[in-house]
Every structure is written in structure tokens, then in C-alpha cells.
Amino acid sequence: LVTYNILLRACAQARQLQKMEELLKKMELGGFQPDIFTFNGILDAHGKVGAFEAMDSTLKNMRKCKVKADFITYNTMIDAYGKAGHIEKMEETLEKMAMANIKPQLSTLNTLLNIYGAAKCVVQMELVLKSMSELGIRPTIITYEVLIKGYGNSKCFDKMQKCLGAMGDAGIRPKISTLNAIMEAYSSNGLFKEAENLLDGNIVVPTSLTYCILYKAYLKNGLNAKADNLLRKMDAAGIVPS
């Protein structure tokens, strides 16, 4: 069974969904009962390409096989609907999850934050955060990074900064990707002063990507002199282009 699950995953990664379904039939004919791993993997494969009808029939199949949906099943569906911009379907799924008495997990909430962040739904993000604390779930670095990107998207710079502070208070060290997310937010909104401050970095040591983000923003705004200057600064910081 594990072998089949691994093979199915290979099909999914290769985007050979056709082969995947064939293999599933074959394993059922061979007397193997697909398990929760099998179904979750298949759901995700369909979800990633927005094949919602296929997802529905997979769910039906699951029921037929008496395999109970778990939180990962729901996470997978929430993510698929959310990424496709079907927010209503996503929230519907969330309700179904509650009705099935399955508690949202950290990853469920991270998924929601990510999707609401991309959709610039700051209000919804706050609601998710509220339920997170009600559930007694602690944010992780993933949560914070998703939040920072989401707030940056919506130009909520104050909230972004607060997040960074909260991260420090929680004893979570920002990573380079955290810094780059903040850089992206400031740069793309023309807040060059703030962006430049990031380079002199009390947060993390910038990498070449950090510089590239700012460079791009300078050029977009016709600040060519500043851009040239930035390259010199990069050089001085000992960053070697790859």
C-alpha cells in the first residue's frame, strides 16, 4: 500500500493525473484498500490544477471506501479553493470541517492566513488570528512570515512592524526570507527610506536577493543614480553575484 502511495505521488508530481487514476484503479483491483494518505494525495493533485469535479468524485470515493476525512483532507481542499480564488467554497469547506467536528490545526490557519493575505482581506486575517489564540495555538515562523507578506500586500506597514516585534517577543528569529518579504513590501510601495534602513540591518544580514528587490524598485521609479549607488554598496558589503 505504501508502495502504491509513493507511486501515486510520483504521478502527481509529474502532473500525470491520468496515470494516477489508472494506478488507483489498478491498486483497487489488486485488492488494496486506499487509505487516508492515498486519498489526501490524490485530492491535492487534483486541487493543484483546479480540477474540482475530480476532487468531488475523490471525496465520494473516499466515503464509499469508508475512509474518514481528516484535517489534512480539509486543509487540502481549503488551500485548493482558496488559491483558485473561490473564497465562498473555501469558507463552506471550513464550515463542513467544523460540522465534522474536526478542529482547525496550525496548518489550517496558516493556509487561511496565506489566502486571505493574498486576497488583501485584512479583516479576515484578524479573525483567523483571533481564533488562533482562542484555540490556544501558537504562531510559528511560518505564521509570521505569512502575516508579514499579507500585511505588506495590503500596505499595513504598522501591523507588519508589530508582527516583527511579536516574533521577537516569541523568541522566533526572523530568517532572510522574512527580511526579503519586508523589503518587497517597502520597495514596491516606494518607501525607500524604510527599505534602505533594512539594509543596514538590525534584523538579518541582507543577501543579493534583498538588494535585487530594492534595485528593481529604484529603476521602476526612475531613480537610476540610487540604483547605481546600490550596486556599489552591494559590492562593498562583499556580496558576490552568482
Add this chain to the structure above:
RNA sequence: UUUCACAGCUA
């Protein structure tokens, strides 16, 4: 063996 942000390597 399955889901969520990013980063790195393959380049």
C-alpha cells in the same frame, strides 16, 4: 507515504 509560507541546491 499525504496538506500550508519561504529559502537554498540542481543553474
